Amino acid sequence: MLHYASHLLLSPLRITARWLVNRFNAPVTVLVYHRVTRLESDPQLLSVTPENFRAQMRYLKDTFNMVRLDEEWQDINRPSVAVTFDDGYADNVNEALPILEELGVPSTFFISTGFISSDAEFWWDDLERIILNENKLPPSFTLDTGLGMREWPTKSVAERTRLYQDFHVLIKELPPEQREQQLARLRSWADVTDKGRESHRVATLDELxxxxxxxxxxxxxxxxxxxxxxxxxxxxQYEEITASLRQLEAWCGRRISVFSYPFGSRDDYTAETVEVCRQAGLFRAVANIPGQYHSWTDPYQIPRNLVRNWELPMFRRKLAGFWIS
Ligand SMILES: [Zn+2]
Known part of the structure; x- marks a missing residue:
């Protein structure tokens, strides 16, 4: 999952410059998805319906050169697209893969290994389940933020949404042990177990x-x-990155050469992180910064463009924008 800064407005001069650059050096636009399924509630807008995903993939396949993230791109001579998924949801296997196979579209799946085969949900989903999906909650939640006690009323939907949004921001800044402590406190306050919903299930090892x-x-x-x-x-950081690579290699029986930074905006990783990826012998690492790849792009900070649940006309318009971003 990730967060995005909104697109800057593009000047006509910049658009012309981009067009010229693309003529001389064929670009690769890398797309990022998270889920292909139909959800009743999707506060982070992470899911694309199977219908929209199929239409998007068919359009890409019919229009562009589709490339893989783990292959050399130096001989590419026309605009190309790479499809990627982050996190490791079960629907990637059960809903996205059949569509990719039906249409022959290659894709890369970036997996957070600690959640595979777990009964628990990813923490951002768990937060939604605890705060937004429970009918009965105590009237308020109190947290020691380190800067004093803070209280959130939780009677109305608007109040709960506020708690959900604030808590999301707060626990994103915590190391995993503290984050889990805060979630456990929240679950105990809301009197819910840690068992996740089928609709938000992470892939099992068999599915992976x-x-x-x-x-x-x-x-x-x-x-x-x-x-x-x-x-x-x-x-x-080195441990988080290399442990996930070694685990995936053991599970899948192949070398893992590509990596995606969690959340992936410029604030979410550092120059040290990039150095760790280099030291770990990775071929490429991808961020979540809008833009396109050219031959001079840093292979450890490849831009990616987030796709929402867009119907085809909107997808085509957005994609046209990605080529000149
Ligand atoms: Zn992610």
Whole structure:
């Protein structure tokens, strides 16, 4: 999962410059998805419906050169697109993979290994389940923020939404142990168990292996605990990154050469993180900064463009914008 700064407005001069650059050096636009399924509630807008995903993939396949993230791109001579997924949701295997295979579209799946085969949800989903999906909550929640006690009323939907949004921001800044402590406190306050919902299930090991067996699929690392790397020491970052790569290699029986930074905006990783990826022998690492890849792009900070649940006309308009961003 990730957060995005909104697009800057583009000047006509910049658009012309981009057009010229693209003529001389064929770009690769890397797209990022999280989920392909139909959800009743999707506060982080992470899910694309199977219908929209199929239409998007068919359009890409019919229009562009589709490339893999783990192959050399130096001989590319026309605009190309790479499809990627972050996190490791079960629907990647059960809903996205059949569409990719039907249409012959290659894709890379970045997996947070600590959640595979777990009954628990990813922490951002768990937060939603605890705060927004429970009918009966105590009237308020109190937290020692380190800067004093803070209280959130939780009677109305608007109040709960506020708690959900504030808590999301707060726990994103915590290392995994403290984050889990805060979630456990919240679950105990709301009197809910830690068992996740089927609709938000993470892939099992069997499902991950099924995904990895597809000829069209590349598996990549996405840390163990999906923690914001920039808040961790360099040693801890190295551990998060290499442990996820080694675990995936053991599970899938192949070398893992690509990686995606959790959340992935400029604030979520550092120059040290990039150095760790280099030292770990990775071929490429991807961020979540809008833009496109050219031959001079840093292979450890490849831009990616987030796709929402857009119908085809909107998808085509957004994609046209990605080429000149
Ligand atoms: Zn993620």
């Amino acid at each position: 292996r099924r995904l990895a067996r597809s000829e069209l699929v590349t598996i990549g690392g996405h840390t163990v605990t999906h923690t914001k790397l920039s808040i961790l020491s360099q040693d801890r």
